[in-house]
Amino acid sequence: MVLVERERQLAELAGLLEECLHGTGSVVVLRGPVAVGKTELLHTLAEQVAGDRVRVLAAAASPVERHLSFGLLSQLMHGADPAYARRAEAVMRGGVREEGEVGPQVLEEMSRVFLDMSAGEPLLIEVDDVCHADMDSLQCLLFLARRLRRSRIMLLLSDQDRSGIRHPDFRTELSRHPYCTQIRLAPLTHDGVAALLAHDLDAHVAHSLAPAAFALSGGNPLLVRALAEDWEASTRSAGKEPPTGPVVGDRFAERVVSCLHRLEPDALDVARAVAVVGEATRPELVARLSGVGAIETRALVDLLDESGLLHQGRYRHHAAQDAVLRDFGAPARIAWHRRAAALLHAEGGRSTSIAHQLIAAGEAEQPWAAAVLRESAASATASGQIDFALDCLELAHSLADDEQQRAVSRAVLAETEWRVDPAGAVRHLGALTDASRRGLLTGRQPVAVVEYLLWHGRVDEAAAALDRLAATASGPEAVELDAVRACLELCYPAQRRRTGPGAVPPPRPEPRADGPASLVATALAAVRGDVAVSSDHLGQGLHTDAPLTRIALGLLALARPERLSTVAPWCLPMLADAAGREGPRWGRLFTAARADAALLRGDLAAAGWFASAALDETSRSSWGVLAGAPLACLLITAVETGRYEDAAGYLNMPTPGALLETPFGLRYLRARGQYHLAVGRPYAALSDFRTCGRLVTEWWDDGPRQLPWRVDAAQALVRLERRDEARVLLEEQLDGLPVDDERTLGRALRQLAATLEPHERPSLLNDSVDALQAAGDRLELAHALADLGGAFAANGDSRRARPALRRAWRAAQECHAERLARSLQPGLAGTSSSRAASGGPHLRGDLAAELSAAERRVGGLAAQGHSNRQIAQRLCITVSTVEQHLTQVYRKLRVKNRTDLPVLLDAGENESEVAEPLLTEALFNSSPYSP
Structure with missing residues (x-):
């Protein structure tokens, strides 16, 4: 005792x-x-x-x-x-x-x-x-x-x-x-609770648990002992750390029910009524529900408060309330909830309170129930309580008593599920498509069905539904359908050629600003290149009511690297807006866009992190055809970091059948081809790259603004020693290439150099380095520098090979391109005549610690290949001072000349080739989705 x-x-x-x-x-x-x-x-x-x-x-x-x-x-x-x-x-x-x-x-x-x-x-x-x-x-x-x-x-x-x-x-x-x-x-005091816990638990644990245990039990000794037993039971679970707070488990629930059955019948009825009413507890409602007089109900509620079961008329923990409800038995519980809903409706209670009771009952026969549930769902959706809204809509849908009402309620349910998780709408697509075809849907619901179909790759059904709707649309409805059609053509470019001979294509929207749908269509047309629109005009369309169109637009824009600086000011905020307003699943789209942008500037660590966060296991089914974007990013980062097993795992992930009908499929194909190249399968890589080219040619008027698949195909052809074919492809790529596409220019020049003799390569590779440095792509820059160093070495020019290889290795390390960095290490070691003294490419920490900050800056610039005069001009010091610093650096590092300087010697400055694009980075840093 x-x-x-x-x-x-x-x-x-x-x-x-x-x-x-x-x-x-x-x-x-x-x-x-x-x-x-x-x-x-x-x-x-x-x-x-x-x-x-x-x-x-x-x-x-x-x-x-x-x-x-x-x-x-x-x-x-x-x-x-x-x-x-x-x-x-x-x-x-x-x-x-x-x-x-x-x-x-x-x-x-x-x-x-x-x-x-x-x-x-x-x-x-x-x-x-x-x-x-x-x-x-x-x-x-x-x-x-x-x-x-x-x-x-x-x-x-x-x-x-x-x-x-x-x-x-x-x-x-x-x-x-x-x-x-x-x-x-x-009941026990706070100290009494601690003392009672100490009989069963360690004194320190009892002291730490006492405040929370007192709040949960109200000092009721029976409940305090139950909390101690639940805590002990949780500590016996294998492999689990002891909990830091009270554990409300089965013993606690059992003791709550035990307390109830020791009450007078009226007190028991009041306790049950409080459990049924829940958070909306009011003495008058509890009295009517329990059948006990109002005065006596207040007295009994006070009694339950004093016993520790309740606190201010509510159960102290949801586990206690749930235990009381379970103790009813299903038939009685349903009856109580239905009676509570009827009482609330009769007195004009809030629709959400009535809906909670109807959902708890799981059924409703009252004629007003469906309207109350729909009203509650709308209110819950507006306040972000999506799960409750879905519960309301599910029950309302089950109550629909005619065909059109069922179709409309299903559409509302699908729209709400879509906001939480796009995968949730799949189960409704068959019924909704049929309802749309039969004209049972109202308002914007038929358009929403088309968007769901587009998202999940059911393009033929989407196109047929769009044609059917366009045949009778006019005014604002026609403008919105034009925006959806533009999105259809962007997501599935082959649909632009779907119309038969003599068919007239739909008119292109003019840049107007008289509605969200019009603005979306205009933005899509701008990305497609049909019209020219200013950034200010596009910015007016950020708050549109078409989330699919808006999100697909942003990702498609980012799919074209050379246009990132143009579209980033408006497509990234558009994605952020969708992520903030549509729920956590939609936030992953913005995260995927950040992964793309990080990859474009050569930040593999950030790209991999964002892409993994976007395409986690819980969200893969939600992506639809857009899964190609983060999946391609994951493949590229895995290949460049040398994680080939991970890359193979990404290739085994299931993808929608319609993926290769979309630009996202092109990106996936290109990434898969890069994997094949990395693991020594050039024929498989060439097949993927040529498939990209075939699709690009079928979908668009092939030109330099489209996916530069020829550069990738040329890389595979060089691996196969088919240099003449590669050169033809690269010359086609360079023919008419816009002057602002520095990234494609740099990549093409690098691959073109690989088709030439070694003595012809340095000139093209220098141009490639300049172009990629201007583009801000650190990863491609590292590859170009590595090729430049190799070309110098092949020509016997070790004086220029060493600095180029050092810069390449340094850039690869900063990008986390481990595959490239590992391949450069043997070459770097071989360029140093005093490898043992300098520690190879790795700087010995004990020797580096002896250098002053000025000596590190001078030595670092010298290691990068700068002359003494160039170092003096950069650091605003005299040539004589540079020479003095270098003399100290050679002595402290025990090397003979600048060619033996360690590659990791820090210059103390940021080179322009590793600077990030300021505009894109500013957008990312201002986002609430920063890691």
Whole structure:
């Protein structure tokens, strides 16, 4: 037995028992809320204080036995001497009732049995939860109470607060006796909770858990012990760290239900009504739902508060509320929730409160239910409570009683699921497509169905639905359909050639600003190149109501690297806007766009991180055909960092069948071709690159603004020693290439150099380095520098080979291009005549520590191949000072000349080729989605 904060009460009971032993009988009533330790105190008195000095007759009343005549007295007689037990049994069996009550003769004879027993030995009669006793037993105990003052009987009863409604005469009669003592037990204090926890848990753990345990239990000892048991059970789980806070588990829930079933029936009904009503608890509603009077309901709620089950009329933890609801049984729970919904509707309650009750019931027969659910769904969607909105719409859809109503409700449900997760709308596409074809949908719903189909690669169905809608559209509806058609053509370029001979293509939108759909169409046309639109005009279209179009637009724009600086000011904020307003799944699209931009500037670490975050396991099914964008980024980063097993795993990921009908599929094909090249499969790579070229030629008028697939194909042809074919492709790529496409120019020149003799390569590679440095692509720059260093080395020009290889290795390290960096290390080591002294490409930390900051700057620039005069001009110092610093650097690093300087010597400055594009970086740093 564990008693905490009950020492005073136990001492008082012990004193009364001593008086009983000396012939002064008494009646003691222990009062308090349910489960505050009254039973523990009764047992402790009987076992530790009474001992063998008295005979203990104990019984526990129960609500299920309250209609059993003399049930409580029968329990008490189990501890009596057999002779007295037989005598009492005979009295109870032959009892005569008078007008529904036990006759006086029976009461007198039963009292005489107890008094006669006390003459032989003192009696301690303990009755737990006397409020649940049967009426016949209560009358006998009350008759005895009037006659035990001069006896050796102590009658000890435990009773709950406010439990006198069933037997008001009994409580009143007891309280008027001068030898009746009332002892009240209150819930434990904060310190008491800590002390009780310390009986089961480590003292330090008990102290740390006490505040939260007190808040969860209200000081109810039964619930505190349950929390201790749940915490101990959680620590026994294999491989788990001990929890840092209380664990609300099965024991806690069980004890809550146990407390409830020890309550009076009215209190139990009130407790159940509070659980059903939930957060919207109001005494008036609880009273009507439970069927208990308003005044009594308030009193019973206060009682439940005092017991620790409730706090300010609400359950202290959702686990307690859930346990009470489970205790109902499904049929009763459903009935209670339906009755609560009807009461709330009758009194004009909030639609969301009514909807919660209808959803909890899982059914509704009232004619107003569907309207309430739809209203609640709209309100919940506006406030971001999407899961609740979906629950409302699911139930409303099940209540629809005609074909069109079911179609419209399904469309609303699909639209809400689409906002949470695009994959969620797939299950509705078949029914919605049929409903759209039959004209059952309203408003923008048919257009939304087309967008869902586009997203998930069901392009033929989308095109057919779009044609069907366009045949009858006019005004603003036609403008919006034009925007969707533009998106269709961008996502699935082959659809531009879908119309048959003689068909007139749809008109192109003019750059207008009279509606969101028009602005989206204009922006799409601008990216496609059909019209010229200023950035200010495009910026007006950021807040459109067409999320699919907006997001597809941004990613398609980023799919063209050479246009990043043009489209970034408006497409990246557009993606950020979608991510912030449409839910966490949509945020991954913006993350994927950031991965693309990071890859374009050669930041492999950031690109891989963003792409992995965008395409995690929980979101893969949501991407539809757009999965090609982050998947291609993951493939490229895995290849460039030398993680070929990871790349193979990405290739095994399932992709939509329509992926290769989209520009995203082109990017995926190119990335797959790069993987094939890296693992020594040039024929497979060439096949992928040529497939890209075929699709580009089929979809668009082939030109330098489209995907530069020829550069990749030429790289594969060079690996196959088919240099003439590669040269023809590269010359085609360079023919008419715009002057602002520095990235494609640099890549093409680098591959063109590989088709020439070694002595012809440096000039082209120098031009390639300049172009890629201007483009800000550090990864391609590292490859070009590596080729330039190799060309110099092949021509025997080690003086210029070493700085170029050092710069290439340095750029590869900064990009995290481990594959390239590893391939450069042997060449770097071979260029140094004093490798042992300088530590090869790696700077020895003990020697580098001796250099001053000025010496590191001068030495670093010298290691990059700058002359003394160039270093002097850059650092604004004299040539003589440069020479003096270099002399100290050679001495401290134990090298003979600048060609032996370690490649990792830091110049202390950022070279222009590794500077990030300021515009794009500023946009990223201002985003709420920074890692």
